[in-house]
Amino acid sequence: MKTLLLLAGLPKEVVEKIRQESSKRFVPNGNLLIKPLADKSYTQACGDELLEITHECVLSYPENQPLSIIIGYVDSRSSDLLLSNFFPFALPFRLNAFIPDWSRGKNSRNQSLNKYMSYLSVRSRETISLSYLVKKIVDVRNLTPLLLPRTNFKSMHLNRLLVAIFSELELSPDPEKFLNAEIDRFLLHHPYRTPDGDSRRCLCNGDLHFKSPGNNRHGFLRNSDAKNHELWCLLNARSRLGAPYDHSFHFDCVPLRGPLAASYVNCHSVPIAPKPTHVNIAPNDYIS
Incomplete structure (x- = not known):
């Protein structure tokens, strides 16, 4: 099984940090698809773009390749607008917003960013495990x-x-x-x-x-x-x-x-x- 992991609603500094890491830290077997937050809330255009990115990725695999699609998102009042694009094929999970720590300047900010990377890794892997639970039921066809x-x-x-x-x-x-x-x-x-x-x-x-x-x-x-x-x-x-x-x-x-x-x-x-x-x-x- 390959997992397509989408991450939405993350600020640019978090996205840049993720791209410096190995994608396997977040999705051990599959693809990591990220959409930086361009506005303070999700828009229809944001949801449509993520849908297009996911569709293109799915098309890159043969039809008989088992694919799991999960989406992590920073919750907001416009989350329903985003998630409506992914129901019912994806499994969503909420993410805490990144809050940088500037108490000791750049060093504490970098530490908070590294800590958030660990948090993203744990949350992503937890949801991948949940998708396997659903798969056990879906396999009964x-x-x-x-x-x-x-x-x-x-x-x-x-x-x-x-x-x-x-x-x-x-x-x-x-x-x-x-x-x-x-x-x-x-x-x-x-x-x-x-x-x-x-x-x-x-x-x-x-x-x-x-x-x-x-x-x-x-x-x-x-x-x-x-x-x-x-x-x-x-x-x-x-x-x-x-x-x-x-x-x-x-x-x-x-x-x-x-x-x-x-x-x-x-x-x-x-x-x-x-x-x-x-x-x-x-x-x-x-x-x-």
């Missing part, structure tokens, strides 16, 4: 609700599950227990079901059964087709809540009763006609 496509599953309970993990996982004193509790809460509203004539259970939204495709893996967004999609389409196709998942995985969706709908909305809101018997929907809502 068709048996985990964490990979359900947000648009086509059409459930406030799915959205609540993803938002809770995105916003609160790093704050939990027992992250694994928190993850399992949130999933159990979701399953109260969408329990596993076994479709008629099938031996395997699956998840259901009341209209469609979201079934495993077995070994028939073909419904996924390829790097070569990314130019025909929005930036978030590809990012959501490679990572969910900071955890990589099988790039070729999709759900075979069949109706509970009656015919399929005439079309289903894909990852960038374009209606796509289904196949005669089912519709292939990937976790990022890519439809094939």
Whole structure:
């Protein structure tokens, strides 16, 4: 697994110091992507630029390379504007602001900067560890609700599950227990079901059964087709809540009763006609 670590909201002096260090201090296996804070608050342009940088980095890897995307940010009143660009494919973590110590002049300022580097290293590695916890659940693939496509599953309970993990996982004193509790809460509203004539259970939204495709893996967004999609389409196709998942995985969706709908909305809101018997929907809502 490769980790793409994004750091946002840091002042120029911190960014310059980070660039003097080995990136492996912060992300042992992957890429370090930094966006200096150009203003006192996050702007849409800042979020868009970070999204473009991340997209370009993801495209540099082959489709079958497992990628984890995490973002550290200095919290502010405009943090939601930044984070909305990275939900739900990334796992965010808050950073304390850097406060230089000038009590003994330049020496104490440099000491405070070095101390902040150590802090960044610890926080980054802690969140990378959290992403491995999410990966343990995501690796179950068709048996985990964490990979359900947000648009086509059409459930406030799915959205609540993803938002809770995105916003609160790093704050939990027992992250694994928190993850399992949130999933159990979701399953109260969408329990596993076994479709008629099938031996395997699956998840259901009341209209469609979201079934495993077995070994028939073909419904996924390829790097070569990314130019025909929005930036978030590809990012959501490679990572969910900071955890990589099988790039070729999709759900075979069949109706509970009656015919399929005439079309289903894909990852960038374009209606796509289904196949005669089912519709292939990937976790990022890519439809094939």
